[in-house]
Amino acid sequence: MPRRVLRRTRTGDESVLLPPETVVALRGELARVADDVVDQIIREVPPYEDAFSGPMGETIRGAVQVALGGFLSLISDSRGPDALAPRSSAVDGAYQLGRGEVRSGRTADALLSAYRIGARVSWRHLSAKAVEQGIDPATMASFAELVFAYIDELSAASVAGHRDESASEGRIRQRMVERLARHLLTGAPEATVLASAERAEWTPPVTLTAVLVAESQAGTLLQVLRRGTLLTTDLPELDGAALLMVPDAHDRRRATLLRAVRDRDALVGPARPWVDVRESYDRAVRARALGLTGDTEQHLPRLVLTADPQALADLRASVLAPLDELRPAAAAKLRETLRAWLLHQGRREDVAAALFVHPQTIRYRMTQVRDLFGDRLEDPDTVLALTIALGVEEVGR
Known part of the structure; x- marks a missing residue:
């Protein structure tokens, strides 16, 4: 809900905060403010060092001018306290900015850092011009409160856009990962599997090792396993378990994997070439049906003798x-x-x-x-x- 701040003149009546001539003077500063904001962000926030060069930098400069111009329109409006709520177009623009930052690969922390710098630089310029215009201290304090409230509102909208886009991308990637897992386990042609891996932005390893674990433990186990581990629960044979396919856990790295699942009710299949992970999965499923746990390599005699x-x-x-x-x-x-x-x-x-x-x-x-x-x-x-x-x-x- 937008923050509502009352504007008062020296007489205490709700009215415009700044006289028209001051607003005009502030508008004349917006181009310089935008340039300084972009330059400071480039210097202080590494993820934006290259992002604002060329046409993108000009676009951001224009966006800063539009946002601050909208703010000046708000504080020069005399429609009452609700006029201070950021216009829907400004909020929507900030929201879309947050979504775009996810697609550009930048974090919410970087985005918030940029907003903090933008607020600091903008206030330095606007306050200096307001003082130059003879604005008294009491009005200046109200002006400061409104500037930072406005920028907080926009930054909150950007963070919401970043969060929503991140969640959306996460859901899309999880669907791609689950599709890749199905292709690996159903014997899809190698070209299909490779295309699925590319869509999931997953780099094929040398081997994959199937690990069956209780679904309730899959999330925590996933955090300690190798990057690129695939997780799926959407298989009828699992019946309350989850399948983790761990990349490159062969040779001496198998001991690391076995230590990670120790003290869990887990089954670890053999390492297989990544396109043949179904073999590892099948062995783990058979071992589970026999009531076995741990390393399936330790149960080979029984697995062989009970194969038929x-x-x-x-x-x-x-x-x-x-x-x-x-x-x-x-x-x-x-x-x-x-x-x-x-x-x-x-x-x-x-x-x-x-x-x-x-x-x-x-x-x-x-x-x-x-x-x-x-x-x-x-x-x-x-x-x-x-x-x-x-x-x-x-x-x-």
């Missing part, structure tokens, strides 16, 4: 068929013994230690196993099949 559950079930049924006639408890003991025997390469003492039984017990059980399996225990293909079939019980522990 039906094939594994058929293999177990076939290769362990000799145990089918035994009571369940007896069959379980022999399976456990045979698995330990295979993993420890027949070293009886090690097998006994692993199962917390006497070596003689292992000898007795293995005699039973050999009676059931016969010469098949000497066949390399059978030994491999048994190792796979029984290995899934080991990695599932």
